[in-house]
Amino acid sequence: MADNRQGQLGSTTRDRRGSRRRTAALAAGLLAMAAALLLALSGCQGVAAAQPPALAKAPAAPHKVVVIGDSLSTGFGTTAQDAWPNLINTDPVDIDDQLQLFNASTNGSGYVSIGTGNSTFGSQVKDAVTSDTQLVLFFGSENDMGQAPAAIGAAASAAFAEAKAKSPQAVMLVVGPPSYTDQPESDRLAVRDEVQDAAVAVGAMFVDPIAQGWIMGHVDDLIGPDGDHPSVAGQHYIKAQMEKLIKEALSQPAVLPAVTKAPTAPATAPAVVK
Structure with a gap:
């Protein structure tokens, strides 16, 4: 028992x-299963938390600018590569401005004056301005000195109207002829006055290099041996002035209520480019 x-x-x-x-x-x-489950959940959460890489921002489309002008804009006396429109394209002060200039300028042309290839500012507009042009820049012209003031005014008005017809949304920037002295000839002033009046009438932005003192006091550094056309340094000087004006003009609406008056203080010359 x-x-x-x-x-x-x-x-x-x-x-x-x-x-x-x-x-x-x-x-x-059970503990092993719980640990495995937690590990799996942790892995899933990690994958879910991962963010896709940020997409690269597409570059902005360049602003299309057409330059209407004479030999001051063609590089005459230097080279076409040294002409201020090309300098803006190849070496802008601010690369973010995204400017694309088409230079329609020809030697000897003006609003009335007929230049190379029977070109005038009006014919340059007809040949170069397109519906997607965003800014039309007119520069000059001393070649119209001696022409009847009324004819200059009428030709300028016609050129501006043609630009507006071809690209209604385009801003117009009109730069008068420069003078290398503070006592410009009466014929030069007559050209300036007629062009300014025509620009004001269409609401364009008008800039007066004479009032601003462009190049005055720096002729030896900025003007070539012929005493009229810019040297390489002079082209760089004009490029600096124009690039600022283009940037300002592109910030304006297509039709401005009134002319932009030029300051009376002389512009300071930049360092001479050797």
Whole structure:
């Protein structure tokens, strides 16, 4: 009888030990499964949190500018590469301005004066301005000196009207003829006055290099041996003036309410480019 009770007690003890081992194994298995689940969830969250790379910003389309002018804009006396419109294209002061200049200028031309290839400012507008032109820049012209003032005014008005007809949204920037002295000839002033009046009539932005004192006092550095056309340094000087004006004009609406008057203080010449 004692032997039977001892056997039953040993059997019960073994059963309890086995049960504890099974329970421990089950708990360990559950912990392992929980750890694996947490690891999987953590991995999924990491993938979800990852952000796609930022898309590169597309470059802005360049502003299309047409230059209407004479030999002061062709590089006459230097080279076409040294002409101020080309300098703006190849070496702008601010690359973010995104300017694209098409230079329609020809030697000897003016509003009335007929230049190379029977060109006038009016014919340059007809040949070069397109519907997507954003700014038309007129510069000059001393070649019209001696022409009847009324004829200059009429030709300027016609050229401006043609530019507006070809590109209604385009801004017009009209720069009068420069003078290298503070006592310009009466014929030069007559050209300036007729061009200014025509520009005001169409709401263009007018700039007077004579009033601003462009080049005055710096002729030896900025004008070439012929005494009329800019040297390489002079082309860089005009480029600096024009680039500022273009940037200002492009910030204006297509039709301005009145002329932009030029300041009377002389412009300061930049360092001479060797």
